[in-house]
Amino acid sequence: MNVLNFMQNFFTDGSHWHGYDGIPQRVWEHVQYTAAALAIAAAIGLPVGLVTGHTGRGGNALAFVASGARALPTFGLLVLMFVWLGLGIVPVMIPLVVLAIPPILITTYEAIRTLDPSPVDAARGMGMSEGKILFQVELPAALPLILSGLRSATIQIVSTATIAAYVALGGVGRYILDGLYQRNFEKTAGGAALIAILALLVLVVFWAVARVAVSPGVRRRRTA
Numbered sequence: 001m002n003v004l005n006f007m008q009n010f011f012t013d014g015s016h017w018h019g020y021d022g023i024p025q026r027v028w029e030h031v032q033y034t035a036a037a038l039a040i041a042a043a044i045g046l047p048v049g050l051v052t053g054h055t056g057r058g059g060n061a062l063a064f065v066a067s068g069a070r071a072l073p074t075f076g077l078l079v080l081m082f083v084w085l086g087l088g089i090v091p092v093m094i095p096l097v098v099l100a101i102p103p104i105l106i107t108t109y110e111a112i113r114t115l116d117p118s119p120v121d122a123a124r125g126m127g128m129s130e131g132k133i134l135f136q137v138e139l140p141a142a143l144p145l146i147l148s149g150l151r152s153a154t155i156q157i158v159s160t161a162t163i164a165a166y167v168a169l170g171g172v173g174r175y176i177l178d179g180l181y182q183r184n185f186e187k188t189a190g191g192a193a194l195i196a197i198l199a200l201l202v203l204v205v206f207w208a209v210a211r212v213a214v215s216p217g218v219r220r221r222r223t224a
Helices: 003-012 023-055 059-071 074-085 090-113 117-125 130-167 173-182 185-213 216-223
Strands: none
Touching (some): 023 090, 074 130, 090 130, 117 130, 130 173
C-alpha cells in the first residue's frame, strides 16, 4: 500500500471521527496548543519589535537574541523542560514560544525600520506624538510584513506542536507517535496529512486577515 492508500483508509475509518482519540478532538487540542503559543509569542515579540523598530535602538541585541533562540533545538528544549518541570502543558509551551518569537520579532522590527521615512517625518512635522506615529502611521504601513511574520510563526508552531505527544499530551502528534509505536502506518500517514492540512488552513486564514486588516492603499503599493 502506498501513502495515499494509508491516508484514505485513515480518514474513511469511522472510528477515527469520534471519542477522545477522534480527529475532531485531536485537531482541537492541536489548535489550542498553537493558539496559546502564538498568543504568548506575539505578546512578547510584537511590542519589542515595534519599539525597537520605531526607535532604531537595540537592533543588534535583538538580532543576537533572535539568532540564539533559533539555534535552540526544540525537541532538546522540550526534554530539558520535561526533566525540570515534569508533565504538563508548560514544558510544551516554552519550546513552542521560543520557536515562534524570532520570526515575529525580526519581521516586525524590519517591517518598521524599512518603511519610507517621508510619512514619518511629515507626521512629526505636524506635531504628532511618537506613540501616534507608531500606531497611526508606521503600523498600518508595516502590517502586511508583520502579518507575514505571524503567519510564518504560526506554521512553525503547527508543524512542531506534535512534540506535545512526547510528554503524554494530545494533539495531532498523538497519531504520528502512536502510529510509529504501534506500526500502524495509517495513523502515522493520517497524522502527517492533518498537519499539512492545518498548515494550509493557516495560509488561508492569514490571507483572509490581510484582506480585511490591510488598507487597500497599502495593498496597492505592495503589488505595484
